[in-house]
Amino acid sequence: MKLLEANPYRNCDLGDKRLTNRAVLIAEALKVKYGHPLSEIFESASDLKRGYEFFSNPKTTFNKLTQPSFKQTAQEIYGIPIVLAVGDTTYLDYKKILEKRDDYGPTGNGGNGLILHSSIALDPDFGQPLGLLWEKFMSTMLGFLTVIAAQLLRMTYLHRNSPHSSAELVLTKIQMDVLLASTPPKQKKQIQLTVDWAIKAIARLGGYLEHRKNSPIGIQVLWRGWLELETLCQGWLLHENLKSIY
Template identity: 35%
Template sequence: MDYVEDILWIRNQFKGVDLSDKRLVNRLDNIAYHMMAKPNLSIPKQNVEWKDTKAAYRFFDCPKVQFSQLIEPHINQTKKTVKKMSQILAIQDTTFLSYGHHPSVEGLSDIGGEHGSKGMILHTTLAVNPNQSQPAIIGLLDQYLHHRTGKVDKNESYKEKQQRWRESKIWEEASRRISLDKAKTQIIEIMDREADIFDVISNCLTLKHDFVIRAKNDRILDVMDNKKLFDFVRGIKPSGTIQLELRKRPSQIPRIAKLNIAYARVEILGPKNRKDETIECNVVYVSEKNPPRDQEPLEWILLTSIEVNSFKEACQIVEWYKCRWIIEEYHKGIKTGCKIEERQLKTRERLENFLGVANIVAIRILKIRDYARNMPHISAKKVIEPLKVDILLKYRNIKKKDITIQEYYREVAKLGGFLARKSDGEPGWQTLWHGETELTMMTIGAKMALGEKKCG
């Protein structure tokens, strides 16, 4: 990986975008470059001059600009890369973008919550390369914005429910869109409990996609014995134990968990009125031994199409499912890093277009961070703009001509408030974003002092 200037990288991601006007394409490049430099700041603060700010607002409001157009070139590039690979993880997940604090936005729909919040439902599929020392993001493979219309009749019959379009179909439709014609790439879909739907599983098999899905439903395995999935897997003798680092969550303290691993072959029955349909798959059961007091023990019941005949193969399924955290980091990137939910744009369409640009910015930061994890000892100047590295070294009083990419990111995080104590682990999104913004502002100032025309 050789350093590519941010503006060139951005232009490449939007290369071929169909906006019917070259001026709009140039404006898009400029907006994205400014957003990458200062992702968490307001639109006026991202842009140097008032004319650029006005142009950005006009761009997001332009009827010629649509969300799907903005992300299409990047998705096509991701698919082109994936087709050359033997195996990828396709991680699907849904997140809710809430604008309950900004009720005047036109065109938003009900996304639930205590107070009936208005917002958008974003469903994303990320392509991830699992065959590196640390799994690395390739890019967006698919993305869909859903807006609810009307309310569902609570008294509808099962037949009526099956005949209408349901939100659960989002998962199936995403799987179909990521299929690669004539490619030999093994696609392993990674999905959380919301995707534990018989039709979603069946659809993966029809498309010849493999899957790892965390079970949500206690499915019947045998009608005659009334045998159910959860009791069955909890009765399987563990074949071994592993240790897994659990990240901090609202209801979970960070810790190294000791986990029992068990596996078996199961046959799950179809839903009501379709019990003659069955799916054979494997199940990997993960359960925590001796969790800390006041902590719920970790328990994963993972359904998979992939053969599991040994403890080692079961552990591989766990490793792949663990990669779900990457899409959670991506969601943090657009929410915490690009502050998509805090943007005070007046219409849904403007917010969608802002998101179309912010998506690519979040992917860029994730990809650079992956270099730090997978190639920690390479020179920072091979990945990051050399002037930016020099400014960091000077500001942090580091008496070296260069540092590794891993060292670079820790020093950037310190600019953002990361204390780097032994117990602190790796820096998180917020400190990295704040530190990167601080360093970018210094770099812009240095370029201005050096007389460069392009200073962000």
């Protein structure tokens, strides 16, 4: 399965098929426009209203949203003799926000906000991330974002550990076509469709300066590039649909 291709939220058990369908749509929207205000993420006022209703619905908990991703990781690591489960804690400090929220709490050193506990499965030989094992948190929104972040982390380490593997491991054909079309003409003759090419091409979309050859590609620039790639792919598909009309 290609990284980031499947939408795990199709398997969410939220007690209502309509909520599951809404989770799938929200995940697709966030994947393209992460970091934007919700009013820009959703295409219409009705979608924005349903988004707010989804996040405030007591059925759409963080645990229910993340369970399909954890099960997917469990399936992928099944049969591997040794897997490292590495835990980490992230502190989200909102002490500058004057209005206190019910789910906020002390984060240490006078901070006030949220605490996220995560565990990720790693290959013991190369440190390659294999997916999220579990997370403990209270925010519905982060139930979407942490899954995307973990998958991008997998891509980052795959670039380090298996740069010469085929780009088809991480990209769909449309994504590769878009990256090829956006490649400067002088570089197209030297292209080899590997993971190394794919990650560098995505990073360039995110502002990576290729002349700084000793600078590793970080997850933030990869995330920005991924968002830009998803936007370009949407435009590509719209153009293909337009051609089919005429």
